[in-house]
Amino acid sequence: MDVWTYFEQKERQFKELSMVPLTSATAMFAEEEGTNGRRGRVVAELMLTERSRMFVHEVVVVVGEHIRREEYAYYLVVDDEEVWGYDRDPSHSPSVHGHIGADHARQKAPRVTFKAAVQQAWNDISALEFEPRGE
């Protein structure tokens, strides 16, 4: 197991979840120099609809035969506005938190998988994109 195995899984997952990468492959996946594929990053902008994007960042490390997400950030953006985000960031306490609500303040949130965040995004987009504007 190395990060490239995980990156290939991730690329397939984007397709399975009906997301189109807008980030070039060269910028989307990379390993950290000198780690022999044991540590790396995913940075991606993914199109869900004409108006909606998901921004993804993960720092992953190989632990035994598994991947551990040391950091993650999953953000839903509709019409260029951040709607919500889920983070795991070791510089904050608690490291796992969300930015949800009108003020985007940091608040408690459960640890989320990438798949769960995407599913929530698809659910929320349905409501947001069909909400009458200016009412």
Place this chain on the structure above:
Amino acid sequence: MERYAYDADSLASALVEFEGRYGCTSADFYEGYLDDGVADVPRFTQHLWASFYRDHCRLRDGVEQGVLVPVFAR
């Protein structure tokens, strides 16, 4: 899939781009980020910038920046 790698220099290039776009040094940004965030910088960008900055410092100097270590892990 073609394989790419990043190092301290490539992270430094990304930091320069953030600094130019938002008009502050990465060190100043990171100080604000650790507090309550930085106005006018989207949250996702803040997360990315902070992460790149931490890794850049670690790779360049071997110094972890502002990472909270749980007491039980010390």
